[in-house]
Amino acid sequence: MEEAPDIEETFVQLVVNHQTALHAFVLALLPGHPEADDVVQEVNTSLWKKRGEFELGTNFKAWMFSVAKFKVMALWRDQKRRKVLSVPEETLNLLIDEAAEVCHGADDPRHAALRQCIQQLRPDDRSLILRCYFDGFSLQSAAEELGRKAVNLKGSLHRIRMALRVCVKRKVGLGRAMS
Template sequence: MPPEEEKDQEFVQLLTSHQTPLRAFVISLVPGSPDVEDILQDTNVVLWEKRESFELGTNFRAWAFVIARNVTMAVLRKNKRNAAPMLDEQVIHAVSESWHQREQVNDPLKRHALDLCLAALRPADREIVQARYQTGTSLTKHAVAKGRSAESLRTALYRIRAKLRKCVDQRVKMAGGDA
């Protein structure tokens, strides 16, 4: 296989493996927007077009998130006339920075602790978390599928996240560096 094809193949693997975090990032920038999938698709197109400027072995996630933020900002400027409330540029920058910091704290100890805490959840709670963060299903769709209200799932998810945060903090603290 020619080197260019190998490079493209590796790029496609990086791109596909980052779809879930990219979608979550875009959702955090335009919560409740019907444009999320369009923004993600536009981001993927730009990533593909700029693939030659990406240096394999560097931080793909950080590079992709910057592009996703720029695409999101362009869509917001284009749709500025819409009556739907959107986040302003300062808020988007703050959210983007928060994601960047989350990337920097990508601590294997915390990741391991989170895996253990997720495994300890009740199956129903774990299903809510998986539906929201792994499959990318909206809470509204999941609520309909489960015969519950979206608000009850939001409340449950809020409590589950608080429980997970506490569990992870306790495991990390108890481990003293070894969860």
């Protein structure tokens, strides 16, 4: 008769099997960020320290993403304190939710709608959104590169986000009405 695998061995196997998802999740939240790999290592260390809190048979990936979320939020808080990051808390929480859905493999119609809406933006607006949210530029560095004031850029980003929100709601609503 074969013995049941050791609990720690099973835990290590879960961590190893989910490294790609963890890395994708952290990179989705910190694209191009020089500390992304460090955050992944911190998450792995925390997972090991907290292994007694994880209940085998429950959703390991969700638990791992929760630990990662708090590590990323701690980094963001530190960057805000040092005035390196100036993205509103609401936006950061949306990024976390979206990254979790994408990395969980959720097939959400909002993702397709958002991609379509981004493509429909004016080229300057699309470039600004991509630069600030996908290429990892800080608000200040994007403003310097574009020769604009950071406060004006912040207002533009808010306007674009609101337009994207309306566009996504409209597209998702149309999709539901047609099905």
